[in-house]
Amino acid sequence: MSITQFCLLSFGLLLQVLPVQAELTSESPSHTEINIYDNKIQSDLYDLVTQLQNDITVKVVVFRSANPDFFLAHGELTAREGTPNFALDDPRNEVASAWRLFYNITELPMASIAVVNGRARGAGNEFAMSCDMRFATKSSMFGQPEVGLGFNPGAGATQYLPRLIGRGRALEYLLTGLDVTGEEAEKLGWVNRAFEEASEMEEFVSDLARRIALFPNLAIANIKALVNTATRPRLEDLAEEGQRYLGAASTEEAQGLINKTLELTNDESRGWFELNVGEYLPKLYN
DSSP states (O other): OOGGGOEETTTEEOEEEETTEEEEEEOOGGGTTTOOBOHHHHHHHHHHHHHHHTOSSOOEEEEEESOTTEEEOOBOSSOOTTOOOOOTTSTTOHHHHHHHHHHHHHTOSSEEEEEEOSEEETHHHHHHHHSSEEEEETTOEEEOGGGGGTSOOSSSHHHHHHHHHOHHHHHHHHHHOOOEEHHHHHHHTSSSEEESSHHHHHHHHHHHHHHHTTSOHHHHHHHHHHHHHHHOOOHHHHHHHHHHHHHHHTSHHHHHHHHHHHHHTTTTOSSHHHHTHHHHGGGGGO
């Protein structure tokens, strides 16, 4: 199957805008209000990345969301009806294997770009950080709220974020669960650039992708591999983060905080809490 024919249920249709450029739009059918990273998206993304690993034509892949308010909200806290159930050792299980899948994204031979319009928290932010470049609107929001729920991030945030913004700043956001706007994220180095309008961002990314796509595959792949050597987290450190996450998230305290989060969000529905998690995280302790 060619990449142009590759259709994903959770992400919609993968469009090849140029012979060497692929674009993917995410929309989680079971969580269309806030676009949660669940097993459906993990499974489809796993299939896509597997396909891209062996593709010799695509030079740029662009990830975006169909939801203007949520790139990807966060990992799923409670399974919805119709969401596939995978064993913990299955690479399609988002709880246990998102960290490995995101690492595989860093290994892709083509350039990967995350176009973030809206909120990218938890696994959504970790997904964006695993891409080679991130672009956002100034009003976009990024964050890792896991600490408020009693556990550490589990898909790479403790490893990717310090490499982007430094140890001290990373700990500031990881230990508080505070959101950062796209405008602030640009200043920190969390994202490459932040734009006033989504249309301005899309135009810039389109021009950037087309320019990269002019150049030979081997040059792109070699540059990525060498930059990975200098900057990418070690696989064993990502695995340790994932294991610590599984252990902490299963504690009685964390489960109680998850249940309270589900109550405040009306089972992960769009509302005041999901829109402003960083601001309202302390309400879990009222």
